[in-house]
Amino acid sequence: MNHATLVVLALLRSEPMHGHQIRRVAELVNLSEWAEVSTGAIYNTLRRLADDGSIVAVRTEQEGNRPPRTVYAPTEAGLYELERLREVALSQPIPDASVMLALIFTAPGSDPDELRELLRVRQAALRRQHEDLVHLRQRKDAQGAPVTAAMAFRAWEMQLAAAVAWHDEVDGRIEELCAPEAMIRTPDHRRAADPGIPRGARARAQARAAAAAARESNPSPAGAAEDGAPGTPSTVTPSAGPEPDAGPDTRSTPS
Template identity: 35%
Template sequence: MNPTRLFVLGALARHGAMYGHQIRRDARVDRAELWSEVRPGSLYGALHRMEAEGLIEPVRTEQDGQLPARTVYAITEEGRRELRTLRTEAFGEVGLRPDPVDLALAMSDELDEDTLRGFIEDRRRMLAAQAAQFDHLGERAWPDQTVADDLIVEHARLRIQAELAWHDLLLDQIEKLRTVSAHRHGGDTQPGRGRVVPEGGR
């Protein structure tokens, strides 16, 4: 499922004919990059590709003063069929994608406790900053905000809260994690550092 196509076709179906800057502005106003994989900067290229495929069509050109001319696009019947297909596919995607942090954690046996804790604390700070963004979104409505928009923001906020809870659990159990790793590799955990020391080593 292509999220950029879904966003563009959905915007044209909802609002009618628009030019590229209007669609990009909608993506920025809706903070689409926070709750989807849509990147406003990728929309212009997507418009050209969808026009070539017959999903959208130019209906007129507008020019304001000395500004460059702007092409206004409308969704075609083929585009509406594609929109229905993309929306159905999106509703059907329920699996959570694997998070690279899980693989990194599984392959971190040789990291000492302080290093691993530093990585996780850095990740938690970034997640906390994202959580603060969504808290602010919940407090400030944007133009034409809908009930669906409110639910989307809450969905993202709750997912980040779950991530924060997992990171807190990991930080709480890092010492245990290092101890198990040391036992598996036949070493001891150096007091105060959590570093694995091979048997016979210092």
């Protein structure tokens, strides 16, 4: 399975994004270390999916002097491919990174009942594997298999037992996993989605401006005198403002 394709299509299904945003999400969860999804794979996948019609460019964004970035969204063909990849990943009855990727990136926004059914089918297959492995180890033990073989079988048994138990926990939290807000987002992406959240120099400038406005609207008392006596509160003289309109001049004008 192509892990990068699953990740890219799943993120674009959640909302249109450009490559840098997808890359930041991948870095946030260290996909290059446990799922072999590198930065190069992300951009290569975007180009390939655009070429085969699975995604389409919807707009271009540019921040400051940085190069413009193309924002993509999935097509119907791309959504169909994502659904196929998800079913393949969740049907594999072996501990595999594909299962984690499918759960992390395709569960948010999915139908809880549909996902629950897919996972229960996989759990049943894992449970059968575990039972078969236990019976096999018991036969080998009865035949006098060496302890090294017994420990290898036990390791596989314990992995499968843990996977079965993990499915029970996932099943109990399926509604949370399928909530759209469960999708992973980077802090920068959240700020981009909400322009009201300032950052960097803009945040500091806004904070200074807000503080200055607060001081002008609610002046503080003058500082204490050097001998410790309280200072005299400063006085602010309100502006007289424009004079009220006196109305039109009704005096006659000499001819």
